[in-house]
Amino acid sequence: MYQQFRPARITKGVLNLILINGILFLATWAFAKQTAHQESPVDLRQMLGLYFPTTPEFKWYQIFTHMFMHEGFMHIAVNMYGLWLFGTKLENVWDTKRFILFYFICGLGSVVLSWTAGYAGLVDLYSYSIGASGAVSGLLVGYSFLFPSTEFMIIPIPIPIKIKNLALIFAGYDLIFGLLNLDNVGHFAHLGGMAAGLLTLLYWRKSNRRTLY
Numbered sequence: 001m002y003q004q005f006r007p008a009r010i011t012k013g014v015l016n017l018i019l020i021n022g023i024l025f026l027a028t029w030a031f032a033k034q035t036a037h038q039e040s041p042v043d044l045r046q047m048l049g050l051y052f053p054t055t056p057e058f059k060w061y062q063i064f065t066h067m068f069m070h071e072g073f074m075h076i077a078v079n080m081y082g083l084w085l086f087g088t089k090l091e092n093v094w095d096t097k098r099f100i101l102f103y104f105i106c107g108l109g110s111v112v113l114s115w116t117a118g119y120a121g122l123v124d125l126y127s128y129s130i131g132a133s134g135a136v137s138g139l140l141v142g143y144s145f146l147f148p149s150t151e152f153m154i155i156p157i158p159i160p161i162k163i164k165n166l167a168l169i170f171a172g173y174d175l176i177f178g179l180l181n182l183d184n185v186g187h188f189a190h191l192g193g194m195a196a197g198l199l200t201l202l203y204w205r206k207s208n209r210r211t212l213y
Contacts, residue, residue: 013087013096013103014083018080021076022080025076028044028045028070045071045130048069049062049065049069050063050114050130052119054125057128064104064107066128066130066131067132069130069131070130070132071131075131079131082133082136082139083132083139086143087099090102102138102139103135104135105196105197106134106139106142106193106197106200107132108196109134109196109199110134110186110189110193110196111189113188113189113195114129114188114192116188123188133189133193134186134190134193137170137190137197138193138196140166141167141194141197141201142197142201144163145198146201148164149162150162151163152166167194174190175187175191
């Protein structure tokens with residue numbers, strides 16, 4: 001049986017995450033504008049973005065702060081849309097505490113695979129990464145795991161697609177583009193978030209089904 005996606009009212013955890021992302025996005029713009037005339041303008045993206053541990057710019061807190069930094073309006077808009085789209089449903093099924101835990105587990109999974117790809121020579125070790133897309137990719141997997149037959153319409157394609165197929169398409173896209181290094185997108189971060197999300201859900205289902213549904 002197919003289920004059509006129906007928007008839900010935004011939940012507390014999702015709302016708070018979106019607010020934090022929005023505040024830091026505005027702060028990034030404000031600091032850059034205020035210090036533009038200085039020799040070394042303040043760029044919060046470089047301060048709070050994630051560097052590899054072997055670089056002098058790395059700070060431990062970047063493991064978490066990079067999830068709340070974004071490059072531009074479209075970057076944050078797409079990620080926050082995905083956070084609302086998938087996160088609201090998951091938080092309604094679980095509770096806020098479990099949803100937030102799952103979100104950060106996916107975000108940390110994106111860090112692990114990004115670093116692994118860097119040390120394997122697939123990613124530039126001297127670049128930094130920002131964005132919530134790793135964690136949001138994990139939410140996509142979570143949604144497709146719990147509600148695999150839910151259908152989405154992807155503009156401009158006028159054909160509904162099941163969420164489980166959408167997750168597989170994104171995973172394949174990220175794998176190919178990541179291995180071929182075709183752009184500057186954090187494809188391995190996306191894959192890491194997906195993998196962490198899937199492993200977490202499998203563990204929850206095995207250990208105690210009530211914690212999953």
